[in-house]
Amino acid sequence: MHESQYKMNLIKVGLKIAYYRKLQGMTQEELAEACDLSAGYISQLEGPNCYFCPSLKTLFVIAEVLSVPAYKFLDIDD
Secondary structure (H helix, E strand, O other), X not given: OOHHHHHXXXXXXXXXXXXXXXXXXXXXXXXXXXXXXXXXHHHHHHOOOOOOOOOHHHHHXXXXXXXXXXXXXXXXXX
């Protein structure tokens, strides 16, 4: 995979987190608190210009809080 594709995939993961967070009517701060993370960390994950790679543990925690199967964040083809 080319570096540019890798970065684009990370951006898509972050945008999906933001999408599902907003569907739940949560702010970044609320999601961060529920996941025991900082609001800055959530902001980095969701930032459209950030290439921030969360751990699988973090993705699983976010998925649980948002009541979304974790694979939805990684299904980048839809």
